[in-house]
Amino acid sequence: MTVFTCSDSLEAMLTCIYDAWYSRLGHDNVRLEIEPIEQLNMFDTYVHVEADERKAMAVADAVNMKISPAFYGEIVYCLGAYERDVLDTVYRVLVLGFKHGAGVLDAYGYEAVSRFKAIRIRYGREASSFLEFVRFNLVEGVYVAHFEPKSRVLLTVAEHFADRMPSEHWMIIDDIHREAAVHPCNEQYYIRKLSAEEYDRLKATEDYDDSFTELWKVYFKEIAIKERENYRCQLTHFSKWKRKHVTEFA
Amino acid sequence: MYEIVNDYTTMDKLRILADAAKYDVACTSSGVDRKGKEGFLGNSCAAGICHSFAADGRCISLLKILMSNHCIHDCKYCLNRRSNDVERATFLPDEICKLVIEFYKRNYIEGLFLSSGVLNSPEHTMELICRTLSMLRNKYRFNGYIHVKAIPGAPAELLAQAGLLADRISLNLELPNSESLKKLAPGKNFNNIVKPMASISSTIAAHRVAAGKTPYMERSKINNRLESNIFSKMRIEAAQNNSILVPERALDRDLSRPFAPAGMSTQMIIGATPDTDLELITVTEQLYKSMDLKRVFYSAYVPLNDDAALPAKGTAVPLLREHRLYQADWLLRYYGFAASELLSPERPNFNEVIDPKCDWAVRHLDVFPVEVNTAPADILIRVPGIGPKSLERIFRARRYGGLTFDALKKMGVVLKRAKYFITCGGKMMDRIPIEERFIVNRLTDVDRREVYSFTDRTTYRQMSLFDMGMKAVSG
Numbered sequence: 249m250t251v252f253t254c255s256d257s258l259e260a261m262l263t264c265i266y267d268a269w270y271s272r273l274g275h276d277n278v279r280l281e282i283e284p285i286e287q288l289n290m291f292d293t294y295v296h297v298e299a300d301e302r303k304a305m306a307v308a309d310a311v312n313m314k315i316s317p318a319f320y321g322e323i324v325y326c327l328g329a330y331e332r333d334v335l336d337t338v339y340r341v342l343v344l345g346f347k348h349g350a351g352v353l354d355a356y357g358y359e360a361v362s363r364f365k366a367i368r369i370r371y372g373r374e375a376s377s378f379l380e381f382v383r384f385n386l387v388e389g390v391y392v393a394h395f396e397p398k399s400r401v402l403l404t405v406a407e408h409f410a411d412r413m414p415s416e417h418w419m420i421i422d423d424i425h426r427e428a429a430v431h432p433c434n435e436q437y438y439i440r441k442l443s444a445e446e447y448d449r450l451k452a453t454e455d456y457d458d459s460f461t462e463l464w465k466v467y468f469k470e471i472a473i474k475e476r477e478n479y480r481c482q483l484t485h486f487s488k489w490k491r492k493h494v495t496e497f498a
Numbered sequence: 499m500y501e502i503v504n505d506y507t508t509m510d511k512l513r514i515l516a517d518a519a520k521y522d523v524a525c526t527s528s529g530v531d532r533k534g535k536e537g538f539l540g541n542s543c544a545a546g547i548c549h550s551f552a553a554d555g556r557c558i559s560l561l562k563i564l565m566s567n568h569c570i571h572d573c574k575y576c577l578n579r580r581s582n583d584v585e586r587a588t589f590l591p592d593e594i595c596k597l598v599i600e601f602y603k604r605n606y607i608e609g610l611f612l613s614s615g616v617l618n619s620p621e622h623t624m625e626l627i628c629r630t631l632s633m634l635r636n637k638y639r640f641n642g643y644i645h646v647k648a649i650p651g652a653p654a655e656l657l658a659q660a661g662l663l664a665d666r667i668s669l670n671l672e673l674p675n676s677e678s679l680k681k682l683a684p685g686k687n688f689n690n691i692v693k694p695m696a697s698i699s700s701t702i703a704a705h706r707v708a709a710g711k712t713p714y715m716e717r718s719k720i721n722n723r724l725e726s727n728i729f730s731k732m733r734i735e736a737a738q739n740n741s742i743l744v745p746e747r748a749l750d751r752d753l754s755r756p757f758a759p760a761g762m763s764t765q766m767i768i769g770a771t772p773d774t775d776l777e778l779i780t781v782t783e784q785l786y787k788s789m790d791l792k793r794v795f796y797s798a799y800v801p802l803n804d805d806a807a808l809p810a811k812g813t814a815v816p817l818l819r820e821h822r823l824y825q826a827d828w829l830l831r832y833y834g835f836a837a838s839e840l841l842s843p844e845r846p847n848f849n850e851v852i853d854p855k856c857d858w859a860v861r862h863l864d865v866f867p868v869e870v871n872t873a874p875a876d877i878l879i880r881v882p883g884i885g886p887k888s889l890e891r892i893f894r895a896r897r898y899g900g901l902t903f904d905a906l907k908k909m910g911v912v913l914k915r916a917k918y919f920i921t922c923g924g925k926m927m928d929r930i931p932i933e934e935r936f937i938v939n940r941l942t943d944v945d946r947r948e949v950y951s952f953t954d955r956t957t958y959r960q961m962s963l964f965d966m967g968m969k970a971v972s973g
């Protein structure tokens with residue numbers, strides 16, 4: 249088996265798909281993995297792939313034109329997921345997509361499709377749960393949020409707030425992947441990789457307690473009905489790892 | 499009426515008026531998609547967005563508060579009734595606006611749910627509410643979700659204004675018939691609730707038609723797949739003999755807004771009166787069909803007052819019953835069931851140990867098992883363990899050849915329930931005797947955990963002890 253490996257940027261992943269495909273080793277003889285590789289297998293050959301814009305674009309164009317733009321959208325969206333096998337699953341789904349067309353995503357009989365769907369659903373849930381649970385703090389005129397997603401969902405989250413708060417200065421910081429979405433009032437937002445020094449400076453923003461933090465905590469406590477107390481139900485809806493950085497649980 | 503001027507801070511008022519509002523169960527922000535726009539704050543998403551979950555496990559989506567907890571009425575079940583000695587407060591419109599805007603910008607909430615006790619008169623109260631909403635929309639340029647309560651007895655002009663400022667408007671029926679209402683809410687009368695409901699309903703329909711839509715509220719897509727569903731033969735009876743609410747005094751700016759685009763909802767209290775589930779679910783169906791309500795909510799009665807007409811304090815809150823009613827409500831809205839199929843005068847209440855859908859299925863074993871690869875949607879959706887989502891997936895996947903049990907599982911079908919009622923390629927999953935008692939026993943087993951979580955006090959208490967640790971950690 250030949251294993252093609254790459255970093256987790258979209259460009260690198262699409263390039264990796266390209267190289268594996270055109271290696272002509274046969275789809276059954278290749279596997280795709282995202283670095284870092286956790287365990288090397290001595291019977292496999294590893295090939296590291298560097299991002300290459302031309303190759304990545306070639307894959308994007310082929311999927312868009314030969315399968316469908318919606319199919320491409322689904323795949324790109326899913327590639328943000330943290331699951332270790334997401335890249336290989338996408339590769340298998342592409343093989344099926346080129347053969348049977350976009351509708352193949354409804355054919356759960358295929359192992360790759362059902363796996364893809366499972367990842368897609370979980371990833372979708374993770375992304376939308378942060379639309380709910382991301383919390384901003386007012387720091388010197390800027391609304392700042394920190395969060396720690398397992399997957400790369402910053403883009404989805406930022407899109408949501410760009411529509412919602414177009415005329416506010418705000419910033420959303422993904423502490424795990426060390427990226428920030430920065431939105432100046434009435435302007436387009438941008439994504440920025442954070443340097444170590446920027447990251448450290450931004451960490452301090454959570455220590456600001458603005459006057460509305462307390463009001464919110466009081467409301468949160470008051471609105472629960474004592475006779476119906478049910479912490480287990482609360483926990484199923486709002487799992488612990490997502491409570492980090494959430495005002496009412498801080 | 500007296501209005502005590504006191505020096506409560508916003509914090510005090512928030513504490514008092516959130517506490518007083520919490521027994522209204524509706525907190526959804528769903529039903530309308532609206533993009534954000536520059537210079538404004540907020541948008542809205544049809545699926546609704548929850549922002550947190552309170553200690554009782556209920557979702558927090560909106561800032562749910564009362565304008566005031568002063569009230570001229572003396573409804574027996576209500577904490578804010580005139581005869582109770584409780585702390586009373588009234589918000590200033592501006593205080594509410596600031597809370598909404600600042601909470602919204604921190605992503606605590608999706609919008610506002612504003613209700614109120616009756617302060618001085620319905621007119622005065624509704625006027626205050628409208629003033630607050632207008633300020634929020636026009637001065638503070640808030641474009642997020644607003645749910646407003648219509649105060650029974652308020653003039654049409656004010657209801658018309660409220661509908662233009664809010665996304666959803668609700669009027670609580672509280673009880674399913676006029677006798678129960680008379681007994682528990684002597685100051686209210688059924689007509690005072692049903693009549694404005696009817697005019698709101700026709701006004702929503704008129705606005706929808708004017709905007710080029712069908713007069714009826716959008717319903718789950720799954721209903722298009724079902725031959726029979728309660729929405730298929732809708733007619734808004736109200737529209738024929740009710741005048742439409744026209745605001746004479748609204749601002750031009752407000753007139754350009756759709757009227758309550760997320761529709762109307764109501765709430766009924768469960769367990770304070772001897773009314774049966776059949777009665778509740780029949781009224782629910784009627785409200786969907788004739789008033790085109792978007793949602794009907796149920797609120798398990800929490801005994802708060804000592805009153806001979808009511809369950810005593812300390813009586814267990816009927817949570818399981820409330821849960822069963824919600825399940826039945828879903829069967830009406832997403833599964834093509836009619837109320838009369840679920841209960842009858844001989845069996846007027848839901849089964850405690852088994853959910854209404856399974857209950858229906860085991861009473862109709864003659865129509866099962868059905869073949870997943872060929873059965874029509876109407877019957878497939880009635881199979882326990884198959885829901886609207888998995889049904890949709892089954893229909894799409896059928897085009898790609900025969901389905902297997904394995905594929906069904908991956909589509910989200912709950913086989914431990916469904917297996918008694920389906921075949922796949924002519925075969926059942928296990929060798930299963932199609933016999934009512936056997937199946938009921940097995941399904942009861944599957945359901946037991948759920949029932950326990952509502953009724954078994956020992957497990958319940960153990961659970962909360964275990965959760966106490968968590969509470970201490972999270973403050």
Ligand code: SF4
Pocket residue numbers: 569570571572573576577578579580614615616683
């Ligand atoms: S009208 Fe009745 S239910 Fe409403 S606040 Fe007053 S007493 Fe309570």
